[in-house]
Amino acid sequence: MDLYLLFDKLIYLFVTYWLTLTLVGSLACIMPALYIICFTDKSVVKTTKYLVSLMLLLVAAALLCIKVNSDFVNSIKTVSYRVEDYRIKNYKGKACYFLKTNAGTKVVAKDSIKLEESDKKADKKYPVGTIITYKQSVLKNNVPKYRQKLLQSMLEASGKEAKDKGIQTPSKDITKNKLIRTNYR
Structure with missing residues (x-):
């Protein structure tokens, strides 16, 4: 071993x-x-x-x-948060989403988030209304320290900028940040 x-x-x-x-x-x-x-x-x-x-x-x-x-x-897992409210504001010169979630406020750059919207039928479990969910890809807690730096850079890297920095790009396309708006009707 x-x-x-x-x-x-x-x-x-x-x-x-x-x-x-x-x-x-x-x-x-x-x-x-x-x-x-x-x-x-x-x-x-x-x-x-x-x-x-x-x-x-x-x-x-x-x-x-x-x-x-x-x-x-x-080594990647997806973490979901229920969003109670969100605003788009300037933060340090960049447009960012301020997401008020059940785990606190998250600040995410506007250009790094993927927006998805879908309509579904309402039922007993989900009444009529809108539910917003924020999903984030993060490294699992059991990743050894010597792997964390490289895997974190692979998670943050995308396309051309990763190749310019010499970072290995992941073979699987990973969406780091996703904001899902589900309308129940």
Whole structure:
């Protein structure tokens, strides 16, 4: 079990730099292969060795990314809050939703929240009216500390800005913040 824990910590140590490691490893394999092909006659055996090591490096990087993505998907939970009232106001120069929920007031940037509206039939359980629910994706409490930084950055990252920062993007599309308005009629 200790060996597995050590291996897991090593993966999370390396995966933050996986792109850089892959590029350096690829250059370390390609440059000698090009030299051998261009300047020597004994190129076949040595070139094959370098190309095989290049392929193994790329497969290892892909396996690291797959493991981190599977850990990410298993480490997320969705928390729901019932919204009593909400307002849109400027907060620190940005338009934000101020959501008064059953767990206190939440401040969420307007551009980071997805709005959904639906109509449903009223019944005995839900009388006529409107119910607003705020759903937020967060990391589970049992995520180890060495994973939290990377997984939190993956949760906050989206699209182009994640690639610019060198953060691994999640393979599963995650909606971090969702405001659901259900009208019962």
